[in-house]
Amino acid sequence: MIEFRQVSKTYPGSGSQVVKDLSFEVPEGEICVLVGPSGCGKTTSMRMVNRLIEITEGEILIDGEPNTAMSGTQLRRKIGYAIQQIGLFPHRTIADNIGTVPNLLGWDKGRIKSRVDELLDTVSLSPDEYRDRYPAELSGGQQQRVGVARALAADPPIMLMDEPFGAVDPITREGLQDEFLRIQQDIKKTIVFVTHDIDEAIKMGNKIAILKQGGVLAQYDTPETILAYPNSEFVASFVGTDRILKRLSLVRVGDMRLEPANGEAEDLPRIDGNLSVRDALSEIIGSGSTKGVVERDGEKGLLTIDAIEKLSRARDDLRD
Amino acid sequence: MLLQDLSSIEDPKLIEWDWISDNFWEDIVPAIQGHIFLSFVSVAIALAISLPTGVLVYRYRKAYTPVTFVTGLLYSIPSLALFGILISIPGITIGPTPVIIALVAYSLLILIRNTVAGLDAVPAETIDAARGMGLTDSQILLRVELPLALPVIVAGIRIATVTIIGIATIGAYIAGGGLGKMIFDGINRSFPTMIITGAVLATLLAIIADLALLALERYLRPWARRRA
Numbered sequence: 089m090i091e092f093r094q095v096s097k098t099y100p101g102s103g104s105q106v107v108k109d110l111s112f113e114v115p116e117g118e119i120c121v122l123v124g125p126s127g128c129g130k131t132t133s134m135r136m137v138n139r140l141i142e143i144t145e146g147e148i149l150i151d152g153e154p155n156t157a158m159s160g161t162q163l164r165r166k167i168g169y170a171i172q173q174i175g176l177f178p179h180r181t182i183a184d185n186i187g188t189v190p191n192l193l194g195w196d197k198g199r200i201k202s203r204v205d206e207l208l209d210t211v212s213l214s215p216d217e218y219r220d221r222y223p224a225e226l227s228g229g230q231q232q233r234v235g236v237a238r239a240l241a242a243d244p245p246i247m248l249m250d251e252p253f254g255a256v257d258p259i260t261r262e263g264l265q266d267e268f269l270r271i272q273q274d275i276k277k278t279i280v281f282v283t284h285d286i287d288e289a290i291k292m293g294n295k296i297a298i299l300k301q302g303g304v305l306a307q308y309d310t311p312e313t314i315l316a317y318p319n320s321e322f323v324a325s326f327v328g329t330d331r332i333l334k335r336l337s338l339v340r341v342g343d344m345r346l347e348p349a350n351g352e353a354e355d356l357p358r359i360d361g362n363l364s365v366r367d368a369l370s371e372i373i374g375s376g377s378t379k380g381v382v383e384r385d386g387e388k389g390l391l392t393i394d395a396i397e398k399l400s401r402a403r404d405d406l407r408d
Numbered sequence: 409m410l411l412q413d414l415s416s417i418e419d420p421k422l423i424e425w426d427w428i429s430d431n432f433w434e435d436i437v438p439a440i441q442g443h444i445f446l447s448f449v450s451v452a453i454a455l456a457i458s459l460p461t462g463v464l465v466y467r468y469r470k471a472y473t474p475v476t477f478v479t480g481l482l483y484s485i486p487s488l489a490l491f492g493i494l495i496s497i498p499g500i501t502i503g504p505t506p507v508i509i510a511l512v513a514y515s516l517l518i519l520i521r522n523t524v525a526g527l528d529a530v531p532a533e534t535i536d537a538a539r540g541m542g543l544t545d546s547q548i549l550l551r552v553e554l555p556l557a558l559p560v561i562v563a564g565i566r567i568a569t570v571t572i573i574g575i576a577t578i579g580a581y582i583a584g585g586g587l588g589k590m591i592f593d594g595i596n597r598s599f600p601t602m603i604i605t606g607a608v609l610a611t612l613l614a615i616i617a618d619l620a621l622l623a624l625e626r627y628l629r630p631w632a633r634r635r636a
Binding site: 164169173177192 | 535536537541542543552555556629
């Protein structure tokens with residue numbers, strides 16, 4: 089668990105405060121996304137966790153211990169670090185790059201090698217093909233995979249990720265996001281994830297911390313709650329006027345309570361249970377109807393626009 | 409003046425091959441060795457000074473202007489004048505020592521500037537990632553910054569070496585030895601064979617050193633070689 093306690097950062101000299109009185113908790117095994125406009129102090133906040141930037145006031149606790157309990161370098165070897173520009177070592181092979189932290193921790197060669205191969209598999213790069221290559225020989229997307237693998241190398245319980253999928257095209261980015269969420273289901277790291285993209289925040293975060301100018305926390309909650317109940321004009325405009333639709337994109341049709349289909353199903357549009365409710369709504373409207381038929385576990389159910397509208401106003405966490 | 413001397417030479421033969429074969433082991437080989445010694449020792453000393461200075465200047469930027477000013481000043485002194493100044497200093501007598509001091513002084517600017525340029529070219533994100541993974545400052549310098557800067561540093565060594573091999577010939581004027589001695593002797597004796605042999609060998613030496621260091625520069629950058 090990571091706990092921010094009234095954390096502030098003021099740069100000496102300029103006297104400008106970039107983070108102000110920030111307090112929130114990132115529970116064990118969850119992804120907390122820091123999001124906000126540029127200059128909101130999200131990257132600064134993240135970098136204070138591993139003390140690449142030192143706190144001016146307040147403290148950050150990691151599993152109850154202040155992060156100042158050990159030296160900065162010791163601390164950083166225990167925390168995974170992945171950044172947008174990736175920063176792979178151009179003069180080292182992929183295997184050497186991934187093995188950086190295990191090497192610093194003094195693992196033996198055999199253990200490092202098998203860990204490197206395991207991680208290359210995890211990020212869907214064939215070890216035989218990639219381990220001896222240099223970073224410049226890889227595409228942007230492949231380099232970002234290696235960046236994530238390198239951050240995971242010593243199996244740190246905590247990871248810091250600063251726009252880790254930011255340097256690739258949107259399609260590749262979606263693929264990397266999906267893949268990372270799949271990996272996260274197994275590894276359950278406690279992650280502080282920085283992005284400026286609200287859609288990425290909604291997709292990746294168990295919790296979202298929206299920061300505004302001057303490093304002030306505007307709202308900290310689940311994506312569902314933030315979308316349904318933004319607590320201020322700032323948050324509402326930051327998440328966008330399509331926030332209701334964004335919220336619907338968080339729910340799968342298959343997870344909704346459906347009405348029984350009583351034989352009237354024949355001329356209605358068919359909807360795949362794996363679609364998001366947002367996409368289902370689009371299909372229903374597109375077919376000129378007000379409902380669609382969902383086939384689930386061999387049974388048919390009806391999804392109506394009314395039900396979708398109710399869902400969009402529901403207070404509960406939709407995903408569980 | 410030099411041209412007049414050459415034109416007044418009575419023997420029209422520019423090269424007497426007999427002289428070369430007669431004096432090969434006795435004069436020519438020791439002159440080559442002396443020249444390599446002068447150049448190598450000078451580059452080595454210059455490098456031993458420039459690498460730490462370059463790293464220091466890279467870390468403390470304020471020192472960059474004064475350091476390049478002083479080394480630039482040294483670089484701009486005519487070599488003959490510098491040799492003259494050096495032997496007028498008490499305790500320094502003619503011979504290889506003042507020549508080496510002068511050659512070191514000439515290489516500092518190039519070597520320090522290339523060291524700083526090489527370190528500057530290391531991508532900021534690479535250093536950030538290294539720090540973020542828990543490398544200490546000295547580990548970052550030794551494992552990331554210097555290896556990445558090395559090709560640029562070696563490029564500086566190439567320029568410095570070629571320059572030094574050329575200037576070292578003038579060092580014979582104050583008894584530094586090497587191929588310059590053969591050239592000066594040839595001029596004094598109005599014997600073009602010696603002048604040409606010395607000049608050709610000095611040029612060859614420079615070309616060979618240049619190519620060898622170019623090969624080293626390539627070798628030190630396997631990641632770039634593979635990409636191409």
